[in-house]
Amino acid sequence: MKTYQHSVIVHWGDTDPAKIVFYPNYFVWFDESTRLFFDSVGLNWDELMDHYGVVGFPIVDAHARFLLPSMFRDEIVVESSIGEWKEKTFVMNHVVINRGKRSVEGSETRVWAMRHPEDPTRLKAGVIPPEIIKAFE
């Protein structure tokens, strides 16, 4: 199974008066990492949209456990891997490593979403094609 590593520098503006990362930023980095992981296995989201008629990968669930704080100047690594493929959704796992230690563990659940055939303003979950799953193996 493929994984993806994405380095992030913790900048001044990412931290709060307690001098640690303001927690919603971890989800920003998860979102970045998911997109970069897709790119890294040759799945460009824009091309997927054109090819499969998907309109994106809307998130339906996000979770994080914060084990250790990260601080201004820290250089952290977000390690991403597929947690699970379901028929129409998938779980992307993310682990933040700081100075060799697991600092944050998180996951995002996203939908393979198409335009609804009868109502273009709505979305509808579609079945994830097997070649998408295969690209991460």
Add this chain to the structure above:
Amino acid sequence: MKTYQHSVIVHWGDTDPAKIVFYPNYFVWFDESTRLFFDSVGLNWDELMDHYGVVGFPIVDAHARFLLPSMFRDEIVVESSIGEWKEKTFVMNHVVINRGKRSVEGSETRVWAMRHPEDPTRLKAGVIPPEIIKAFE
């Protein structure tokens, strides 16, 4: 049990090219709402820090389920309530209501954190005083 309602306007910069709220912003609003809820029951965090020697309420877990998207110009309400008091941690629940519908359900778990008596660079969970719990009843 007390609850707290916090109105948020979805601004242009909160939304992404899919024209919906970029999901980490919901956690920003959860964080705001938790602080405002404490204020609303008379518990100012700065005063708590002085009075009890707590150094803050670091987050150890955050979760959200995204049921419906919100868009630019939407005026949403974040409804917060205590989900659970444990000995040294508490769960704050948040529900986002948009046009009368539950759009996001989330929770944050936070620690009643003190400086470690033997190592001031470390934190240590303390027992939540009963009067804190009572303030939310």
Add this chain to the structure above:
Amino acid sequence: MKTYQHSVIVHWGDTDPAKIVFYPNYFVWFDESTRLFFDSVGLNWDELMDHYGVVGFPIVDAHARFLLPSMFRDEIVVESSIGEWKEKTFVMNHVVINRGKRSVEGSETRVWAMRHPEDPTRLKAGVIPPEIIKAFE
């Protein structure tokens, strides 16, 4: 000449380890205020886009002078006013008031932008209609 006042609470996540507002946030609030000011004079941007064929009001210049810092919990007011109407651009001025004092002075210059008639991927500045200017008087 009309003006617009927009209240902003400085939240924890808006501040940095120096315990003051991280300065790019002021531009976020300027952007919010410009949109709200247009709304307040009856000019909804979405309707303008439909009615005049404008595709938005892209920013070409932003400036701020920081006179006094604002801190977590401060409730500030952004006061916006038209600084100048030029043929195809306008300047929006913003003043941040905190505890009765001018804290930040800023401006944004934006373009009345249309799709280019010969190349839909490009933009082209258009002449601002007189009724738009009148709406702010």
Add this chain to the structure above:
Amino acid sequence: MKTYQHSVIVHWGDTDPAKIVFYPNYFVWFDESTRLFFDSVGLNWDELMDHYGVVGFPIVDAHARFLLPSMFRDEIVVESSIGEWKEKTFVMNHVVINRGKRSVEGSETRVWAMRHPEDPTRLKAGVIPPEIIKAFE
């Protein structure tokens, strides 16, 4: 004169419904770049604070001209250089290059700030030591 180049990937969350970078983000990148530039010439801000008694480099003025938009997936470079040394302030210039073109030009003016000797809650501009200026030559 030394310069500094800092690469930035434009991520999904940095862009708005017009599919371009939401402009306050450029100031976030300017702030990052200023700090990284100081680091690159051997001037670590934390060490400067200890050594010179400065409490930081608060910003007093920020400006940007937006020449061309940048989009999701773009890899831009922020080129920073000293614009001017005054007695107690300095100007940091930033140019954003995207696909070989100048996309944004900006500047930040920052103060060499000390604690006020008679009132520790206030700041006071100090004279910038010559060795600081020399470090950028």
